[in-house]
Structure formats: structure tokens, C-alpha cells
Amino acid sequence: MLDTVTIGHQLAERFGESAFHQQITADGMPTFWVERGMIRDVLAFLKADATPRYRMLFDITAIDERPREHRQGQPAADFTVVYHLLSLFPVAEFRLKVALFDDDLNAPTITGIWPNANWYEREVWDMFGIVFDGHPNLRRIMMPPTWQGHPLRKDHAARATEFEPLHLDPKRQDLEEDALQFKPEDWGMKRESEDADFMFLNMGPNHPSVHGVFRIVLQLDGEEIMGAVPDIGYHHRGAEKMAERQTWHTYIPYTDRIDYLGGVMNELPYVMNLERVLGIEVPERVKVTRVMLCEFFRITSHLMFFGTYVQDIGAMSPIFWMFSDRQKAYDVIEAICGFRMHPAYFRIGGLTMDLPKGWDRKVKEFVDWFPPRLAEYKKAMSRNKMLVARSRHIGAYSQDEAIDWGITGAGLRATGVDFDLRKARPYSGYENFDFEIPTGTNGDCQDRLDVRIEEMFQSCRIIEQCMKNMPAGDYKADHPMTTPPVKERTMQDIETLIAHFLTVSWGPVIPAMESACMVEGTKGLNSYYSISDKSSTSYRTRIRTPSFAHLQQIPLISQGGLVADLVAIIGSIDFVMADVDR
Structure with missing residues (x-):
């Protein structure tokens, strides 16, 4: 892990010591809070000019801080946006945080610095309701377009039994079907050029070549792909939300x-x-x-x-x-x-x-x-x-x-x-x-x-x-926090049996x-x-998966190719939709 003091000195020399608030974390990763107005400049510096250069945007996520009790040493915040950066050579990670409040849940987009910030920012808006100003197309990515609320907020329901029974009457069915209609203009696409009319083709979400419930809308000039819009979320099961109601062990x-x-x-x-x-x-x-x-x-x-x-x-x-x-x-x-x-x-x-x-x-x-x-x-x-x-x-x-x-x-x-x-x-x-x-x-x-x-x-x-x-x-450490402890040792006296029962039940x-x-x-x-x-349960669990990042690149690497080429490209990425949607 990179020395926090070293990167802290670089940031202080560039932006001033008062611009940052350092947080000590259990993983030892350099973690700093910065004002919202400086976030773009700091991230651009870390990517291009820091030593080492944090060239990869590894993840963006958020935390609903409102009911959290133990935040010692952290600035006040209702919500926190978390940026996770990665340097490959040498391997070094960096965590940057921005504090936001209920009456102003806005942050600047960083899609101009990293193109893969697009989906990550959409996910944060979808799950938490944080708006990224300047984002090219801030819309739902995991949840259906008609969904009400933001699921990873603490006040959002966690179980199906907490919702009203679903009634899909004809009016609502028409509404849901209309919301799924692809409108090229919403994605900055034209229906025609000076010398051709484009065709828009749905691949998926039920098609053998897309390897799961994954939809891609193609803009075609004959067989040539002029544009592509990947559409995910059909396999979203709320794995991160589930972590908040399972014990550390039962998750x-x-x-x-x-x-x-x-x-x-x-x-x-x-x-x-x-x-x-x-x-x-x-x-x-x-x-x-x-x-x-x-x-x-x-x-x-x-x-x-x-x-x-x-x-x-x-x-x-x-x-x-x-x-x-x-x-x-x-x-x-x-x-x-x-x-x-x-x-x-x-x-x-x-x-x-x-x-x-x-x-x-x-x-x-x-x-x-x-x-x-x-x-x-x-x-x-x-x-x-x-x-x-x-x-x-x-x-x-x-x-x-x-x-x-x-x-x-x-x-x-x-x-x-x-x-x-x-x-x-x-x-x-x-x-x-x-x-x-x-x-x-x-x-x-x-x-x-x-x-x-x-x-x-x-x-x-x-x-x-x-x-x-x-x-x-x-096959297990001799430590009181192992879950569950070695069973053979629990049959010696009632105290160890009780301890075993509690660690299995609660973790x-x-x-x-x-x-x-x-x-x-x-x-x-x-x-x-x-x-x-x-x-005994997680306050927030973020799962960063590789497939989520990989699917974002499909429009870039498929443009100019043929539909048959896209089938090979999708297969070569090697993803599963549960890894994408979680």
C-alpha cells in the first residue's frame, strides 16, 4: 500500500493542506475528503501528474450516512460520494470522498476525465439519487425507468413484503411498455443521415448471443454498426442491499x-x-x-x-x-x-x-x-x-x-x-x-x-x-471471531457451546x-x-465487479463492425449478468 504521507504531501503542495481532510481506514488505503468544487481538479491531477499516476478509475459509489452512528474523524455529511482509483505499476490504491447534504445532492461529472465514469455515476444516481451535473445521459441503469425512489437509501424498503402487492392493470402495462421503448433521440442518435436511413435493432434481452438477460440496441446502416446502446439491469437482485440485513457470516x-x-x-x-x-x-x-x-x-x-x-x-x-x-x-x-x-x-x-x-x-x-x-x-x-x-x-x-x-x-x-x-x-x-x-x-x-x-x-x-x-x-484459525468456531471444541463445556451458537446465529x-x-x-x-x-451486520457493502466495467466499452469497440462481429465481441468479453447487475 502506498505511503499515505507521500501522496498527502503531493496533494498539499498542489492544492494546499487546508483543501483535504485525511481519514484513517482499516485497510490503510490513503483516504482523503475534498470539497465538491475541487473534485475534478484533484482527480485530474491524480490521473495525470501524481506519483504514481492513478490511471484507472476503479469504482465510484456512495454511502447514505444519515443513520450512521460511528463516524469519528469524518466530516459531517448526509451522503458521501466515494471515488476509488488504482495505479497498476506500482500497485497503489487511493480513495477520495466528497460530502453532500440532503438539500443539495449534486456533484460534477468526471466523464470528461474517465469515460467509464458514465455507468458508475448513473448507478450512484439510480441507487442514491445523487445528481452528477454535466453527465451526458443521467438515467436509470439498474432499476426500471418507472421505478420510484432510490433503493440503497436507508429509508427505502428492503423486502418485497414491504411493498404493496403488484397490480399490473392495462393502464400500468401500457406505461411500462412505453418506458421500455427505445427512442434514439434520448441517446443522441439520429434516425437518418444525408444518404441513409438507419435501422435500430434490438439484440436481447433474450437472445442466445448476448449471454444472459442483456439488451443491446444497435444503430445500423445495412449490416454496419454505427452506434450501440447496452442496456443492463434485467438481472439486478439487490445484492448490496441484502448485505445490510444479513449478518457478516450469513452473507x-x-x-x-x-x-x-x-x-x-x-x-x-x-x-x-x-x-x-x-x-x-x-x-x-x-x-x-x-x-x-x-x-x-x-x-x-x-x-x-x-x-x-x-x-x-x-x-x-x-x-x-x-x-x-x-x-x-x-x-x-x-x-x-x-x-x-x-x-x-x-x-x-x-x-x-x-x-x-x-x-x-x-x-x-x-x-x-x-x-x-x-x-x-x-x-x-x-x-x-x-x-x-x-x-x-x-x-x-x-x-x-x-x-x-x-x-x-x-x-x-x-x-x-x-x-x-x-x-x-x-x-x-x-x-x-x-x-x-x-x-x-x-x-x-x-x-x-x-x-x-x-x-x-x-x-x-x-x-x-x-x-x-x-x-x-x-483448517480454521484459533481466534474468537472465526465463524463458526471449530465444532469439535464446542462439546467440552456449555460456555463454548453457547459461544458457537451465538457466532453461527449472529456472527x-x-x-x-x-x-x-x-x-x-x-x-x-x-x-x-x-x-x-x-x-453484527454490514452498514454498507459495495461489490465492485469486473464485468460491469467491461460492458461499457462495447459501443467503442463495435463501431464500424458488422453484427456478426458484435457476436464475437460479446462472447470474447466473458461476462455473466449477475456479475454486472448484482
């Missing part, structure tokens, strides 16, 4: 449902974040087991991508082979975790249970069997002339464009940027493993495919090292704090930003 299964192909990799940043806050040092056996299972899920996710991408291009058989291979991996995952896609296997302080007898035999069978099979797939499919013709130089973007749009994971490495958080800032013991970072050169569909194929080979290397070097020891009471933690997920950088108001 773990909900994390599995975010990137539902990532399994335990969703759980890892959540539990590591809380472990850091509570001062829990997990045993080495836990760290290695977590790494092994994360890499298994990286393989199953990438296999799904590989099969569906080749299918989108036009080949039918490979998807069946990929699903068959995924079942082999899921057999190992199920044998260890007890579940397949949504294992809820990680706990605050460790694991649900220890590795079962014979786990190493099943893992060895997989790592011996899978790499030769993957090599055959690579030879037969990724170098197929038709696939190469449909992928090479399609949907390409540069390194600078990728960083400006918040692209991470394989999509960033496909441009030649060798950034992988497992190497750049190792966590859970990744520094002890020998593996390479595959990269591309053109940042196109072909490179995104090739990078993910090579990552599966590297995941097998990591899994094999886990199998051969699995430490002995406990730990987390001290008042703010902390964020990120990992290299299956699709890019995934982060949990947790805020506690000294309670």
Missing part, C-alpha cells in the same frame, strides 16, 4: 451468486477483508486450500467461456466437450466442498471443514488428465481458420483505452499489459507459487481467447503445486470501520468494500 452464500461461475473466488475478497479488520491470521493450510479451489473455479469459468465463444463463432460440438470437462472439475470441487457451483466453503477465519480423505488422489487425476486435453482443444479450435478469421483484429482496443475504461483481467492482459494481482500484489500465499502471466499483443478477440487458454494451463500448474505442498495444520460484531479488498477473479479485479457501524 457468505450470497457472494457465490455474484459471478456465479467464479464460486469461492467471490468469497475470497469478502472473507479476507474481514479477517484483516479482525486481525485474524489464517493457517497456511487454509491459504493453500483457498488458492487451489480458486484456480479450479478459474478453469471451470474459462472452459465455459471457451465453449460458448467457439459456439458463437459457429462450431457446435466443442460446447459439449467443455461441459463434460467442467463436470470433471466440479467432481473434485464437490468432493472437497460438498457443493459444486455455489459451495460457500470459505469462512471468516478459515474453511467450512478440512480437506476430506483422498482429496489429493482426485486432484492428481484431474491435473494429469486435463492439460493434454486442453492442448488438443487449443490445436483444433483456437487455430481453426474460420475462428481466426472471425476473431483476429475484431473488437480490438489499445492499452490506454483498456485502462481508461477500467478493463482488468484477461481483457487487459490481451493488450500486452502483464498485470495480474496474484503477481503484482500477492495474497493468500500466491507469492509462493511458480506460474506465468500470459499476455497478448493486439487486444482483440483472438488475444482474449488465447490468454484465457494459457491461463488454464497456468492454473493447472498452481493446483499441482498446491497438491504436492499442502501444509498440515488446522461477529465487527468494529466500526471501512475496508476494501480485491482479488484477481475469473473475469478481472473483484473487490468488496465493507463498512461497519459496530454491528
Whole structure:
């Protein structure tokens, strides 16, 4: 983590010491409050002139501060807008905050500094009602256009039972249908040019090539794409709102449902974040087991991508082979975790249970069997002339464009940027493993495919090292805040049995704090930003997912291409809508 004093001196020299108020946070990330009128100038300085340069806008979110009780050392505010910035080389994060009040919920847009601020600002307006002055199209993004209220405000209902029963009479049905009509003028699009009439085509939200309930409206001149408007929110389930009414412990299964192909990799940043806050040092056996299972899920996710991408291009058989291979991996995952896609296997302080007898035999069978099979797939499919013709130089973007749009994971490495958080800032013991970072050169569909194929080979290397070097020891830390504590120790006396019951039912009471933690997920950088108001439940949980940022770039990289090219571009991004909408 970058020294807070260093960046604080840079800001003071440029803007004056009185311009900032420093906040100490549990994660140690440099965190400063700044006046609303200065936010654009400060962010522009951090992006272009600071050392290091925070070139990526990682996230924008907000906090409803009104009922919060423990805000020691923070300026008064009814709402707070939070900007999370990231430097890749070296890895450094920065958090900037702006205080707002109920009678003036306005902030300047920063879409002129980072293009990916567009969706983040729309989401903050949608969820909190904060207006970003100068935004090119500030409108609902997650909720339906007719929705009343802003769901992440504390006074908004959290459960369906708190709403009136839905009555979809003919008048309301007409209203809802009219709201979903696409009006090109609302998006700055023209219906015609001097020499052509444009056609507007709906792809989705129910179409096999858009990989989920995802809608794209295309502006077409014949087959050529002149413009595109991605439309999300059809899969929004309020995962961040749910975190406010679940205990820290009982929320773990909900994390599995975010990137539902990532399994335990969703759980890892959540539990590591809380472990850091509570001062829990997990045993080495836990760290290695977590790494092994994360890499298994990286393989199953990438296999799904590989099969569906080749299918989108036009080949039918490979998807069946990929699903068959995924079942082999899921057999190992199920044998260890007890579940397949949504294992809820990680706990605050460790694991649900220890590795079962014979786990190493099943893992060895997989790592011996899978790499030769993957090599055959690579030879037969990724170098197929038709696939190469449909992928090479399609949907390409540069390194600078990728960083400006918040692209991470394989999509960033496909441009030649060798950034992988497992190497750049190792966590859970990744520094002890020998593996390479595959990269591309053109940042196109072909490179995104090739990078993910090579990552599966590297995941097998990591899994094999886990199998051969699995430490002995406990599967859970000997710490009073682990959830739940080791069951064998609860049968000794009534006090420990009561303690077990309480920690299972309520979970730990987390001290008042703010902390964020990120990992290299299956699709890019995934982060949990947790805020506690000294309670057994979260005051605010922000889930920063890679897919939300990735879909924003579709209009840029699809313009000038054909509809068939867009199908390849969508498949090459590798997203799931639960990861986008949450």
C-alpha cells in the first residue's frame, strides 16, 4: 500500500493542506475528503501528474450516512460520494470522498476525465439519487425507468413484503411498455443521415448471443454498426442491499451468486477483508486450500467461456466437450466442498471443514488428465481458420483505452499489459507459487481467447503445486471471531457451546470501520468494500465487479463492425449478468 504521507504531501503542495481532510481506514488505503468544487481538479491531477499516476478509475459509489452512528474523524455529511482509483505499476490504491447534504445532492461529472465514469455515476444516481451535473445521459441503469425512489437509501424498503402487492392493470402495462421503448433521440442518435436511413435493432434481452438477460440496441446502416446502446439491469437482485440485513457470516452464500461461475473466488475478497479488520491470521493450510479451489473455479469459468465463444463463432460440438470437462472439475470441487457451483466453503477465519480423505488422489487425476486435453482443444479450435478469421483484429482496443475504461483481467492482459494481482500484489500465499502471466499483443478477440487458454494451463500448474505442498495444520484459525468456531471444541463445556451458537446465529460484531479488498477473479479485479457501524451486520457493502466495467466499452469497440462481429465481441468479453447487475 502506498505511503499515505507521500501522496498527502503531493496533494498539499498542489492544492494546499487546508483543501483535504485525511481519514484513517482499516485497510490503510490513503483516504482523503475534498470539497465538491475541487473534485475534478484533484482527480485530474491524480490521473495525470501524481506519483504514481492513478490511471484507472476503479469504482465510484456512495454511502447514505444519515443513520450512521460511528463516524469519528469524518466530516459531517448526509451522503458521501466515494471515488476509488488504482495505479497498476506500482500497485497503489487511493480513495477520495466528497460530502453532500440532503438539500443539495449534486456533484460534477468526471466523464470528461474517465469515460467509464458514465455507468458508475448513473448507478450512484439510480441507487442514491445523487445528481452528477454535466453527465451526458443521467438515467436509470439498474432499476426500471418507472421505478420510484432510490433503493440503497436507508429509508427505502428492503423486502418485497414491504411493498404493496403488484397490480399490473392495462393502464400500468401500457406505461411500462412505453418506458421500455427505445427512442434514439434520448441517446443522441439520429434516425437518418444525408444518404441513409438507419435501422435500430434490438439484440436481447433474450437472445442466445448476448449471454444472459442483456439488451443491446444497435444503430445500423445495412449490416454496419454505427452506434450501440447496452442496456443492463434485467438481472439486478439487490445484492448490496441484502448485505445490510444479513449478518457478516450469513452473507457468505450470497457472494457465490455474484459471478456465479467464479464460486469461492467471490468469497475470497469478502472473507479476507474481514479477517484483516479482525486481525485474524489464517493457517497456511487454509491459504493453500483457498488458492487451489480458486484456480479450479478459474478453469471451470474459462472452459465455459471457451465453449460458448467457439459456439458463437459457429462450431457446435466443442460446447459439449467443455461441459463434460467442467463436470470433471466440479467432481473434485464437490468432493472437497460438498457443493459444486455455489459451495460457500470459505469462512471468516478459515474453511467450512478440512480437506476430506483422498482429496489429493482426485486432484492428481484431474491435473494429469486435463492439460493434454486442453492442448488438443487449443490445436483444433483456437487455430481453426474460420475462428481466426472471425476473431483476429475484431473488437480490438489499445492499452490506454483498456485502462481508461477500467478493463482488468484477461481483457487487459490481451493488450500486452502483464498485470495480474496474484503477481503484482500477492495474497493468500500466491507469492509462493511458480506460474506465468500470459499476455497478448493486439487486444482483440483472438488475444482474449488465447490468454484465457494459457491461463488454464497456468492454473493447472498452481493446483499441482498446491497438491504436492499442502501444509498440515488446522483448517480454521484459533481466534474468537472465526465463524463458526471449530465444532469439535464446542462439546467440552456449555460456555463454548453457547459461544458457537451465538457466532453461527449472529456472527461477529465487527468494529466500526471501512475496508476494501480485491482479488484477481475469473473475469478481472473483484473487490468488496465493507463498512461497519459496530454491528453484527454490514452498514454498507459495495461489490465492485469486473464485468460491469467491461460492458461499457462495447459501443467503442463495435463501431464500424458488422453484427456478426458484435457476436464475437460479446462472447470474447466473458461476462455473466449477475456479475454486472448484482
